[in-house]
Amino acid sequence: MTNRKLGKGALALISALAVAGPAAMIPGAASAYVFNNVRIEGNQRIEPQTILTYLDIPRGRDVSGGELNAALQRLQNSGLFETVEVVPSAGTLVVRVAEYPTVNVIAFEGNRRLKDENLNEIVKSQPRRVYSPAQAEADAAAISQAYAGQGRLAARVDPKIIRRSGNRVDLVFEIREGDLTEIERIGFVGNRAFSDQRLRNVLQTKQAGLLRNFIRRDTFAPERLPVDEKLLTDFYRSRGYADFKVQAVAPEVAQARDAFYITFQIQEGPRYTFGNVSTISEIPGVDAADFEAQNRVRQGQVYNPATIDTTIRRMEQLAIRKGLNFVNIEPRVTRNPRGQTLDLTFALTRGQRVFVERIDIEGNTTTLDEVIRRQFATVEGDPFNPREIRNSAERLRALGYFADVQAESRPGTTGDQVVVDVNVEEQPTGSLSFGASYGVSSGVGFNLSLNEKNFLGRGQEVNLSFATGSGSQSSGLTFIEPYFLGRDLKARAQVWYNTTDRLNSDYNTRSVGLLTAMEFPISDNGRLELRYKLSKDTLFDVEEIHLDEESSELVGSSPILYREQGGYFTSAIGYTYSYDSRVAGLDPLTSYRFRFGQDFAGVGGDVESVTSNLYAGVESRAWRESVTLLAEFEAGAVHMLNDQNSRFLNRYSGNGKIRGFEPNGYGPRDLEAPNEDALGGNYFWALRTEAQFPLGLPEEYGIKGGLFADIGSVWGLDDTAGANGVEVDQGMHVRASIGASLFWTTPIGPLRFNFAKALQKEDYDEEQPFDLTISTQF
Template sequence: MKAGSNLLNAVSAVALTAGIVVTGAGAVTLAGVTVAEAAVVNRIDVRGNSRVDASTVRGNLTISPGASFNNNDIDESVKRLFATGLFSDVQINVSGSTLIVTVSENQIINQVVFNGNKKIKDAALRQAVQSRQLGAFNDLILQADVQAIRDAYAAIGRSDATVTTRLVPVDGGRVNVAFEINEGDRTKISSINFVGNQAFGDGRLADVITTKKSGLLSFLSRKDVYDEDKLRADEELLRRFYYNRGYADFRVISSFAELDESNNEYVVTITVEEGERYVFGDISIESTVPGIDTESLRRLIETRSGSVYSAKDVEDTIMAISDRVATQGYPFAQITPRGDRDYTNRTISVVYLVDEGTRAYVERIEIRGNTRTRDYVIRREFDLSEGDAFNQVLVRRAKKRLEDLKFFSSVDISTQPGSQPDRVVLIVDVKDQSTGEFGIGGGYSNTDGLTASVDITERNFLGRGQFIRGSVGGGSNTREYALSFTEPYFLGYRLAAGFDVFKRRDSSYTGFVESVQGINLRLGAPITEELYLSTAFKYTQTKYTGVSTVASAPELAAINRTIAKGSHDIGSLSYTLTYNTLDSSTLPREGVSARFTQEYAGLGFDSNFLKTTAKASYFHMLSDSADVIGQVTVGGGHVMATGGNNLRVFDHLFLGEETIRGFDTRGIGPRVFNGATDVGAAGGTTYFNGSVEVSAPMPAVSRDFGLRLNAFADAATLYGNDISAADFGTQTLVGNSMDWRASVGVGIMWASPFGPLRVYYAEPVVKKSYDDVKKFGFGASTRF
């Protein structure tokens, strides 16, 4: 044993005397002998450094004078020195009792410049690259920067952009780094081809996906930029589309893009297999959890036997059942749909199985990718937080809520194992998108001539999820100004609180000018995912100037009472119930939107009335393959005096182009005449309206352009004026009976890169001689 020990000591002594050499690769050798014994040095000598202080080098070593070290310590020291990014080469060797560390310093970047770039500004490219002024030059990082710049250009449709680098040495061991960029031409998408589709045409499927064919104005929307990740997301959109329309066996066989280098254009081909169309068969609920009454859950089922199979209906049912059993004390319950296909009858029977599920808790929620939207805006859309029971249904609901905000172009939620077996980490990946809109609208009326309006809307103000909108508009006789603000989570609760301030000046009346200003305070909360309740207090002050006897008798009576006290003040309380199941807020194809409002005015102010209004719209696909959408809208309203007196003329209901196209604002209903002279609208107490509309892609125009043609028929009636007979004087009231008006027309809707644009022409087919007509109207908005 002693002889063996002496031999090892001798080998170690020889190694220390001759020197151990370690290169950047981390190998430690001496004449073919590897050091295995721990060694000790008395001092550390740093060589080759000129800008980096020796203490910085020593601080990154795992070796200290007087302490033993071995090969592992040398390897780790080399790795640490390279990791600083300060050195291009590191050598460590031992000479006697001295550890010699020889370094070659990286050059310092004096300046980073970009040449040849026009489509992407310098500031954006500096964010993309890692090379920084006064940072250490590193060739590996430089190559990564070249690829990052190419990726940035590919993201804007310039996949053939080339990037080279040029290094210019300057004094003091510094270097200028120049990226030479040839931006090339835009890489377009010449066509998107679908193979294997029979139930739906290429145009309908092209509407479903986000990748679009290049067109005349594609440079504004950038939707024709090919991206492989976006194409994978399009596959999922197609699956959802087919699954929700009965095609449970649908699958995407392949999707790829071929680049024609001669034209610098992609041809995208998506091959699908639709399969058969199914309807729901038998529907039932089973439970393995004691205490759960499955019969009480049956009314929550959205799927109905005989209805076309829809994955969305299945998912909605799962969410509803999950919510109910969670409130009954089973937070970990898992609802699993079990489908049984009958290939002969093409039915799918579904059993919803309620199981106890795995007990798991949310350890943390990580949010990534949000460059503008604040973290808390995203977190508050979750009905669970750190420490809560993990529930996949609540996660899916949060994903839908985040998508419905329209703040993000993509939302993805995934899970990772936590620190313990029963812990789960939620990873939320989002990508911010533009949430501002700039809108214009206008038209022509008999009373106000050309009219125009401009509004600016921001739906995610300062990334806080707040809504703000300002608008101004008018014509030759009117001016309108408005400002609205909404905080969707007031005091940290799911309460939408906001206000509207407005001012209007109208000189279109005969014999006076009306000025109205006021404020509306709002508070709302969701009752369910589809039903919403809002309440409001509204204060309005009205003043009249330039009053003459030319005004109509009832208006003059109301105006004189107002002038006597300086103004007419209205204070009212209201509530509104809104029901919405629309599949889209921009171009609904399926669903219902309904609204019911009651407003009570009194509260010690000058007006006393109860006003009730309602409106409902139903959308339905008349032809999926041709993308023909049908819409039916009905509405009505009634106002009644509550203070024992007649209604003021200005508290009546007025109807016009917003309800029945082809007629001007306040264009139909009872009117006041002075002999043969039309003095103005008197309003009514009751109205009803209805309309039918059909829209389809514009014939003979590529559907990628986003043009749709619509035809409509509107009808409405307004009657029941409640002005006191004494206020009319010698003037007369006409049109106070339930006379219907009707119009037909056509319009064009364009989903332009600037935003939705609508133009219509309406022809009144049933009208009165004294009605105010407005046959043409348009409006547009754009996002920013």
Template sequence: MKAGSKFLNAVSAFALSAGVVVSGASVVVLASPLAAEAAVIQRIDVRGAQRTGQEAVRSNLTIRPGVAFSNSDIDESVKRLYATGYFSDVKISVSGGTLVVSVNESRLVNQVVFNGNRKIKDDKLQAVVQTQPLGPYSDAIIQADIQRLKEAYTSIGRSDVQITTQTAPVGQGRVNLAFVINEGERTKISSINFVGNQAYGDRRLHDVLVTKESGPLSFITRKDVYSDDKLRADEEALRQFYYNHGYPDFRVVSSNAVLDESKNEYTITFTVEEGARYNFGNVAVESTVSGISGEELQGLVQTKSGNTYNAKEIQKTMEAISKKVASAGYPFARVTPRGDRNFQTNTVGVTYLVDQGERAYVERIDIRGNTRTRDYVIRREFDLSEGDAFNQTMITRAKRRLEALGYFGKVNISTQQGSSPDRVVIVVDVEDQATGSFGIGAGYAANDGVVLEASVEEKNFLGRGQYIRVAAGGGQDSSRTYSLNFTEPYFLGYRLAAGFDVFKSQTSSNDYYTYEEQGFTLRVTAPITEELATTFRYNYKEIQYSGDGDWKTSLSRPYLDLVNGGTYVQSSVSQTLTYNTLDSMTLPRQGIYATVTHEYAGLGGDSEFYKIYGRARYFHTLSDEMDLIGQLSVGAGHVVATGDKLNVFDQFTLGGRQVRGFENDGIGPRMRNGDTIGGTTYFTASAEVTAPLPVVPEDFGLRAAFFADAGTLYGNEVANTAGIQGTSSAWRASVGAGITWASPFGALRFDYAVPVMKEDYDQEQRFRFSMANQF
């Protein structure tokens, strides 16, 4: 019997006793004195509630003895009883002064189990379904649970999952419920197509998207899993890409994902309208805030007249102006960009309007959706808290910071009206994603052959936002390395990234001696601006040399003092300035990454020196259409002794890491047996161009590189020139080509370089296979 019919029967019983006739769906009121009066009952008689209990039934009724009631009360009471899910049938009638409530109890669920699931564990599925042990058995709820389970499987790329149910009675009106799951095969994305794009080809736009086409390694990367949320994110990624490359009129006309059920594959199509490309026209700042003029804010503007239109630069300008005006005592100030489009010259003039804004305060910050990350990890990315002046620009900055953490698959920030017109509630919706990884890296060293490294990394340890990494590696010979890294990004509640590094390594020279080192570093990094940061370190290292042989006789006395065996200690403090404007840390296309470090050793130990060294890298997109990226880099360093002399491990070494085509320490001063002893001064320079490999889909992450490197290392304060060779400042250079692969196991690089300028005693290594960690 359907719920509507049950309710109609219940109403009929009451209607007849009150002089009302129910016929079909209409109610006819007869001419009777009782029809105009509300009914009153003296008692309630509940029948059939054996497990549930009579009081549980009475508590869901709106009708009370001695209180007048009407048809609407019966209607509401029936609805409430059905809503509990514990009853399959409900009838209410009136007999004299008694309200008779007759119910048939639904079956109860004794146990819920899942059969056939391998890709999603039981506890995950249990959290998805609403049917729970000791709860009512409801066909409607179970069907809804099946749909939820299918959505859970769709989210991991298994859209063809099939789910049925089985029940087994266990007595006393209870049943065991089993969801029988056939997980099926992974649903693939066969192709991602673009319609309407003229300025950029499909290959370039593929790289912008979060969703990728299925490939041989998709089962590891999981980037080919389709979801509506990812499709929306891809739409936004396309918009931001075009907005930041001069196309303010760009729009996504449509995005469609069509599932071919016979092949279990999606075809995704984006239809876009690019519009014309614009440059910035006249740029100005106007202020109505008392005491602050537009002229003094002009220096904060990053949108320069004549440059390509870039929405990101507009946002950064708004943030800089808002921060400046707020620090001057105007926390409610509002910065609004006004565009002035010139269709003839394809320029957009921008005027930043600064006004007092409306007075509004943050009433509270509500955080939703975080199942693993702690609330305080999210709250600390906001530069405002409860009670502070509301500032939309700060909200935008917080969203960008949260996205940059890499903890969340989705970040949405919205606002709601608070308890009064001047109060605002900030609502943060996030979706946690996996932040741990296990990696296996490979490289090549001349002395040890293939070098392997295994590591375990977690970027959001215990949901606290902490970073931890444990790694171990070794080569075919005696090379061994171990390391432990830990970082607390908000030390003592401040935006200070404090941490430590512990390491131990062992290697050997060319049949002469064994070199071991172990130590630790304590560090803290403080931001100066959004792009500039400083890091302070204390470094402690123990170095041990051991070995025997006639090789000692070729060395001067100072070097003999070092390598006769024993342990040496290096204790130093250092400071590093880092300037970073890169648009991406994984595949930068625009920006600068530069570091300069100065270090002083002499806090005890055997080393006494002052070092200064640094490197700057500049990236620029040479062709957006071809995704051609150019890179220039320069580096330099110098060390001077602050005590009697330098030790061999105090000096710089130079080789294949900076000038490809040579061994790691293959350039510069060395003993006549070939062992390097380093130098006091070095310079390096490099130029490189990278592009996607033709024919190969861009989603594979393969890029070709062509480069030219140059460098020199000279100077020596360890041994006299009679015992070594290579102290001149002669430059070395090489040219070559390589392939980089953004693999699921990490960024790998394969290079082949030919030295075109070298010395006879330099040690070559033309082929190089290594992890391509750039920063």
């Protein structure tokens, strides 16, 4: 582009000369001039009357040099002219102007990260419009800001023009994108209880590391700093540090603008436990003893604001059940710095008599009003409870339908009424996901999932999925109505079709079925599901034992499997009780999960049985929260009724229950059959323990280590007559394994490498000393 003639520096010089010119051309700036005529030269598009309006020079009377300079300034500042010249000539004032050219085309050079179509949406300059240097500079700043939003603070944008015939110019933005402005280091000052590494794991912002070209959170985003401050504050206060505060956050940019250094200056304060805890009533006629039973704060317990909030919520709900309106639960805290305890008193006080006049909802274009309103326990005419309004807003945010939710109150038509304004900002709730997975045993697999969390704006969830792997296929459709009949009843309907094609076996399986379920809460952390399932399960392509003509050897599967092949219907009703301590979230360090369910088959169909399943799990953080400890116990039993025998697809296999063994790698097996197929068992139990810990590598690499130990068994058959009439060993033989794991969070998904060693096994068990799993969405 050698024909570029005029850049922003040249334009600035011309403007300066034009402003200074008249003073040089008018001898004696204080002299007076009289003009009877004004002659305008050089204008092409601008009407003379427009120029005269800006000029505003009277005719036939004295005009000072200062007034001429002011007229020149008005013309120059109009933004219509590239150059302006005012020349007195006897009784005529000659005004020579050069209009700004017209923009012919707008082009971008040097951009790779942002496409031309994206940049065209940013710039305000337009083709076939008058070129404006000020607007071109503003456009360059806007483009730079767009690159800064992507973490490229070193980006430089220079607007250049190329002269064309017909008073036209091409406007070209020369872009130097620069490298990502990465966060090279996040440091902390004032932390003693937790290491820098542990605190960095709390933040949303991350350091740049080995995967800096893939992980976008290592770029500096100023809007994330308030979020990080809130995360740090919540982290410390939930662990007893009631006086914690972030004193300052100091982001510093390197001189080359290619790196950031962020330092959080914090004050931890002492770690408090609860001291004396009591409940008092300052409302006549209200007994505090009834409310004391709702207290969940115990003396000696580590301070956690969530426990206080939960107790207040329970007391407020009790007040509503008792018909007590306008009751405030006021937590009064007394600090004892010497003993590092907090004495806590829940005081029942009389609140102001204010009612909810109405709830106004704005911003929802797709989501129905009723979906939003059902998250509010408060309706028009109820006593106003600010805490309940805040809780309702939190429930709305948790739905995932909205990018932002604001719920605020304002005075109503009378002094004892308020209007609650709910403003929501909707966000996409549908997703189309493609995925891939890999396992040493299952091989490479692919999956497709179409999910809509807010179907037709009704708050319903629809999921359509399809997955295929080496020797297996599965597909399903799930529909969930979270508020069936307008209540907190989760209704679920599900259909599926699954097949296996000789997946680590010498037979094929097929399962097709449907399930309907209803789930509802029975406590703060507990839920109960009632369900009905109808399925047809088929075992086929089982080889009968015979002599192979080519090899002259016996081939075929166990007679037990051969007798069980064919399809059968299972019609069952069931229930599952589940408990998850994470729902209330009172203890940030330890969580408990429990499930127990039973399915009763025989409501029609071919199978009559009772199947029971138990799961209990605990997860905790130790050693200053750097180590995660997990323990899981599972057990199950299939009990057949009316002298029926269990079938292969009803029984339990060893898939994934004990690491270090292949799928179907342990449990009852017909060793007399040529194929030695695993048969599954009517009973199983498994105990899995694991510890996950850092390896001393920078946390931005996403690499952790782990150790595990598993123990368990699969056993029990109704039909034990195997090949050659030999009884199959179906005893409860304990298997055990230990191993090490490597966890790596990568851009393509989380990888887990398992290295296992079976310590206790049977001679016929099939081991799997190494396993690699990966799953991702893209």
